[in-house]
Amino acid sequence: MKKADISEAAARTGASAYPPPHNEKLEGRKTWMLTKQFGLMQFGVNRIELPPGAWSTQRHWHKTNDEAVIVISGELTLVTDDGEEILGPGDCIGFKAGDRNAHHMQNRSDKPAIYYDIGGRDSWDVSTFPDIGLEARTMMQIQFRPIKEKS
DSSP: OOOOOOSGGGOEESOOOSOTTTTGGGTTOEEEEHHHHHTOOSEEEEEEEEOTTOBSSSSBEESSOOEEEEEEESOEEEEETTEEEEEOTTOEEEEOTTOOOOEEEEOOSSSOEEEEEEEEOOTTOEEEETTTTEEEEOOOOOOOOOOOOOO
């Protein structure tokens, strides 16, 4: 089995689905979609590098997907409805599906921070972003194909 490619070339850099101006705080963020490299579809693991000053996402919560974050290096500030908490290497946090306590992380340090984001892949999940008044739903497309005949 081959290892995931975490080279700079394999990273998705600066891409954000947020509409302007909500995408600006994510500039410089690098994401390695590890489970996608292996074709895994039931859960997702992303390796993420945040440069100084960047945010992980806009603050959000998930309707049907659990989420966990494990910090590998650097320092991040977790921001939730309950307040702020500093996270460092080895720290792990979890967010239960349906808990409306919106969260995100900010890199307020002067060094890059690296973490793993692990979450469900329920195609009916809704992400709610209360600070910006938006929600996001997975775009599903139906594709028809002929039934394969059994031999």
